[in-house]
Amino acid sequence: MSLITLAWSYLKARPLTTALNVLLLALGVSVITVLILFTNQLEEKVTANSKGVDLVVGAKGSPMQLILCSVFHVDFPTGNINLKEAERISRHPMVKKAIPLALGDSYMGFRIVGTRRDYATLYNAELAEGAWWDNHLEVTVGATAAQQLKLKVGSELVSAHGLTENGDEHEAHHYKVVGILKPSHTVLDQLLLTNVQSIWLAHDLAAGDTTGVIASTLVPGHPAGDSTREVTSLLIQYRNPLAVIQLPRFINGQSNLQAAAPAYETARLFSILGVGMDVLRAFAIVLILISGLSIFIVLYNSMKERRYDLAIMRSMGASRTKLFVAVILEGTWLTALGSLFGLMLGHGVLYAFTLAVTGSAATGVQAGVYYAAETWLLGGSLALGILCSLLPALEAYRTDIHEVLAGN
Amino acid sequence: MIRVSQTSYQYPGGTRIAFPDFHIPRGNHGLLLGNSGSGKTTLIHLIGGLLRGQQGKVEVGGVDMASLTEQGLDQYRGRHFGFVFQKNHLIQALTVEQNLLAAPFFAGLPQNSENAEALLQELGLEGKRQARIRELSHGQAQRVAIARALINKPTVILADEPTSALDDKNCDKVIRLLMEASTNHGATLVVATHDQRLKSVMPVSVELVASG
Ligand SMILES: Nc1ncnc2c1ncn2[C@@H]1O[C@H](COP(=O)(O)OP(=O)(O)O)[C@@H](O)[C@H]1O
């Protein structure tokens, strides 16, 4: 017997009430846990993926869509831009670096990106085996994509038109896997990288030849100033802080181009998501407060039923403080169980989500990570337990042994 | 063992209850007899430290109860007294064994399961260690309460109306059990009651008369 087992015995003596209180708290805590896991990971992903990209230039349309498509590879392109125009932008004095992306094809649902080597450098990608793509129709595959598609160095594949799994296949052109990347925990893990010409070739456009002409700065190996070729977008790094204001204005002034800043668009995305999250969070907090109130009511009422128990304990030598602590422990037991159960439930729900929802692997959300905020959640729940049992404990502390045991 | 002198007690708004002086020597047993309302419960609570005295002196084992601090009183109560009430007041949430071990736990004494088992056997409750309180008959529950009063090897057992609700047969059984067990464990038994039947089995230490 100890105060902890005593408190536990009282909880066990009314299993239904205890279960209800634990469940109520667990539900609230699990919702908050899922929110913590989700928002933290989303933020991490967003920061990792938009690292080093100051501005995205693409065809006119929704700037959010341009960012989602070109940085996170989740939405569809807004259209294409002329290579000649893209080259002109990339030569602007405020542009430090411009990386072209040619999108539109995929293999088994994983996107094929025609780009330059420095796109991979942006994410500090490293080769796990094989080599970087060099010639036309060579691909270097991201870690997750390679694993899920069971691709190895030397594998051949036929790309499909479109970004979904059931696009028409470009039968005539076979890609060859030349390298596999190490996991970078960025969107790169889900991509198949190749050069821009490969995408053109798959669409039956000739790759071009630079013998005797000036080569394009954006697409090495292709003649400069070719207005018959297109890319989807340009990822741009600013040369200086002044560019933040001037470059987007300059680009948006062009008739068929738009510039979108990832930092601005993701902030906008978060503020939209934030409303939903706030509603969920408020709902969870209400659940937690109700469970706290319920714990208080249950404990407070049971002090009346327990007045003889309390008086007998005092007659056996228990000090007032001991009884006080025993009741506090009972409340703490309840919230400890509720919050631990809630944390497990939260992780469990997210785990089930990653298993059940296809493509959730692509979002990179994992259930098996732990954030400091969860410790705060646990601590907060324990504090709630103490708070809710404070008044009942005071009641126990005040028990008048003489009056109770005299039975008057 | 127990000495009460010049003691009186007044409840707020009530008349003063004055108690006759008396003394119960170590190892002896004594009856506090009196009608309902005569102050028996008040007296036994004064002796057992459940109620703080106002006037006079209550000594138990040579210790003036008034000299103890709040904490000291809790500890003294736990280690030197065993209480038996008319209702058994067992803790329903605990098993029989846990009810017994609660006494040493709250008194800050080592909890010994074998001790508990031996006491249960002595009181004819073998095999009831893990039983729930609600599974016990009235008689069994009362014996568990007696075992609980004995387990800390107290010097004094204080019983308030232990037999009042019982028929003659059970009354006799319970009082004999209490006396026997107290003697076996070297404790002084003090019974407060209006139950005249007990006069024939125990010496009367004080007769209280209701004032007014
Ligand atoms: N808490 C109390 N407040 C006021 N009066 C009380 C209180 N407890 C007992 N009394 C009164 O004190 C007297 C003695 O009570 P008690 O010691 O319980 O007597 P007994 O146990 O002999 O029946 C009674 O008149 C009772 O009404």
Ligand SMILES: [Mg+2]
């Ligand atoms: Mg009484």
